[in-house]
Amino acid sequence: MQYIVTFYTQNGAFKFQRFLRDKGIDVKLMPTPRVLSSSCGISAAFEYEEDITGFIIEEVDAIYKRNNNQYNLVYRD
Template sequence: MIKGYVLVFTTSSAFESEAILKDLGITIKLVPTPREFSSDCGISVYFECDSKDIITNALDGAKIEYEIKESKNEK
């Protein structure tokens, strides 16, 4: 199981990412961006899934600018 954060550059991208990933059945939650990560937007999408490829394919297809940071700590 991979856990991490999708960092986006706008609030609207955060909400759009949330909807897209939720529709795919990925466990997600909108959260404040952790301090150790930098983001133009203060919101990121925490995720838990089996493969990052699902996320990258979905967000690339929606033309959302993002960066994925894997979590080293359990949430």
Template sequence: MKEYIALFYTHSGAIKFNRFCNQNHLECELMPVPRKLSSNCGICAKFKYDKNIENLINDDIEKIYECKSSREYSLVYENEDF
């Protein structure tokens, strides 16, 4: 199962995503955004998922990174509409 970090435009977007994950039995943890990554709101969601990441994308998500190691991240999604 792959591990990801989702960045959000707002705190409420991060909270809504966390609630969605909990309702769908996905492991998710809200935490400060790693310094290596930037975010508008400062809170990110770290989660594990083994299906197509496109299934989780909503308008609140700014970017999604796949965690390659504890300090290495690979951008897998960026919201181009903003």
């Protein structure tokens, strides 16, 4: 399952990227899709099949599941 995460700041996006990489999860930073609202223009995309509640850190604004070009809100701070 693919997830897109939005952040409050660019620094938060970089911190989240390090956080996931430390857990061995491949994560890519990318421009935030226009259909998603965020305080920062950078979002993170990653694939994960298990429970993601442990990935909700202070810097996360929202988490979306991506299915084709549709985004379903999973979490919002």
